[in-house]
Amino acid sequence: MGLFTQIVMFVLIISILVILHELGHFIPAKYFKTKVEKFYLFFDVKFSLLKKKIGETEYGIGWLPLGGYVKIAGMIDESMDTDQMKEEPKPWEFRSKPAWQRLIIMLGGVIVNFLLAWLIYTFLLFNNGDTYIPSDSLKYGIVVDSIGEKLGLRTGDKILKVDGKKATRFNDAILDIILGDDITVDREGQEITFPITDEGKKEVFQTQGRNFMAYRSKAVIALVADSSVAKKAGIMAGDEIISVDGKSVVFWDEFRNTIGNSANENLDISVRRDGRVENLNLTVPNEGAIGIQLDIQDLRKTDTYDFFGAIPAGFTRTIKVLTDQIRQFKVIFNSKTEAYKQVKGPIGIVEMMPKSWDWTFFWSFMAMFSVWLAFLNILPIPALDGGHVMFLLYEMISGRPPSEKVLEKGQIIGFVILMGLMVVIFGNDIWNIIKRFF
Structure with a gap:
């Protein structure tokens, strides 16, 4: 059941985020009277698991769980439908709309992801502090x-x-x-x-x-295991270790290191108990553990926040998460840290999920991942929202759009880059699993 819960939690989080992201494109497109031909959760390469046409839009679920998409008429996107682009522009097509409307449509998904994270963090802070x-x-x-x-x-x-x-x-x-x-x-x-x-x-x-x-903590004992060496020596919960073999001990790490380095040795241990000093003696087992836990x-x-106080606090949290994610790129692309080897794909992320249902983790992870999706999608890479925004900004500044050939080639290059990254990430996940068996 643990793995099943992990998979369900991950799929549910991703599905909600993808649907809301695509709604961010869909709603302004419909508002500006732009035809949306498809709205899909996951990719329907060759075939789909479910589909139903309502009005002019086909809604469906694909079989390839690598995101989702809306297919907007008159737009060069991942569908690479170039035949449509050879015809004269229709009033309901994306390419016929003013640049500012197209920009809003393309930024819609990123904006929804950011607002969703802000909303979740606001309610988490309001509810949990x-x-x-x-x-x-x-x-x-x-x-x-x-x-x-x-x-x-x-x-x-x-x-x-x-x-x-x-x-x-x-x-x-x-x-x-x-x-x-x-x-x-x-x-x-x-x-x-x-x-x-x-x-x-x-x-x-x-x-x-x-x-x-x-x-760092003082060397105070919280728990003594039954039948342990410490129990037999007379150590009790609440005892504070003050010396070992006459050497003063103040902190837990000092005591732990001494015990760990004294396998099979006989030690005189002094503890403070109820204001008095007790002298005890024990022999450390071969494994270097005596059966106690620290009083942490x-x-x-x-x-704590009231609702109106949680709103700006939620915004601040969202910005911090975004900033931290941007900072991670500097570390990931530094070959000396080899942080790129720890980048996780879907398999690795599933393993991060708790094995029993945890709503706080569910919403916290969704908020964090929503910010992550917003950041990734706004990168100026063709095939991502940020690539389309980049070309639109060029058009708005220069006064003329890039040629369709440039858009097509950019889309292909961006798609190849993204697929290459996905292969590396999936391969990294699989390699990390294989390494566990060797």
Whole structure:
């Protein structure tokens, strides 16, 4: 059921986004009395799964789940219907409409995607608030693993700025560091600024950013497993570790490292319990784990919004998501980071879905992906909305449209580029699956 839920959630999200995006083209086209011949969810190459003609438009579902389209009469698009273009323009055709109307029709899908994301973020903030970890609540700084160290970070650092911008939220700082150029930290009372290395980013992307940085906590025990070495030694939930073999311990990472490096060794452990010190003794098992969990201090803060306050906050969130996605391109196209190897297609995205239904994730992912679709579609690549907009802007500025030959060749080149990218992305998904078996 887990995989089934993941697939259903992904298909539903994509279907809603595609339909709404195409409605963004369809509605202004109809408003400007432009004939829309087809409205399809997914592509109907050679045949369609379902179709029904209502009025002048054929509505249907294709079999190839790579998006969708509306076929507008008198327009060179992915259908490459050049025969229609050889005839004299009809009043209801796209090419007969004023440039400003054509521009609105082409921008409609992108605008709908942006407005949808804004609407979803507004209601999420109104309903759930905005939960985050304030950077100034990290009294003991951060704890990093070997990958975090390759980025230049050190355990105990306090994040002050990324690319000169004050780090106010720990959650945002993690992404900002991956996408940034330099970072400023407070290290043992000294303010230090250093570049974020491409080699470190490469390691982060190879592990998909898992756990390279967390906030540092005191060595307080939350849970002791039954029948564990810690239980037998007398360690109890609520104990604070203060020393191991006479060496002072303050933080959880210090205690964890000591235990992990002491397999099969006998250790004297001192804990603070109810204001008094207890001295205990245990032998660390071969696997270097003694059966305890950290008492993680909940540093999260939630800002709440009324409906009218959620509207501008939702807009701000949408702009930030868009900005972060634009910033990702700089990293993806940097060959040293090899971030392009982690770009996910449909197969990889399905694996990101939760295995049980989660409405908060559903709407959050839809909003994020809607912004992503808006950004991708507005890129000035022929065959995308942005390519059509580019040619329309040229026409509006120069006073004459590009020739049909130029439009046709541009459409073909853009289509080849997009198909090439899809092959690479699908191949990357498949290769990542294959690697798991070796």
